[in-house]
Amino acid sequence: MSQAIKYVKEHGQISNQIYREINNTTKRSASRDLTGILSLSIFKKTGVTGKGTLYGLRGHKWDKGDINGTKGT
Structure with missing residues (x-):
């Protein structure tokens, strides 16, 4: 999970495919992992x-819900 968070901090978002590449995992495992990260409210799904599904950090500068400088919910 930490590699995915680091990637998103550097690039703004991550896809299932990129998650699989950096974690050397299957599509199903990546989907399960990303769903788990979503349930922890760390990532926001777009x-x-x-x-076309991408995941970004809640409250990150690229989070469109954070236009007023407040943390994402």
Whole structure:
């Protein structure tokens, strides 16, 4: 999980494919891991299920819900 968070801090977002590459895991495991990270309210999901889904940090400068400089919810 820490590699994914570090990646998102550097690049603003992560996809399932990139998560799989940096963690050397399967698509199913990556989806399960990312869902777990979402449930901890660390990541915010953008897009609909599928290839267009991206994950970013809540409260990060690229989080569109953080336009007033407050932490994401």
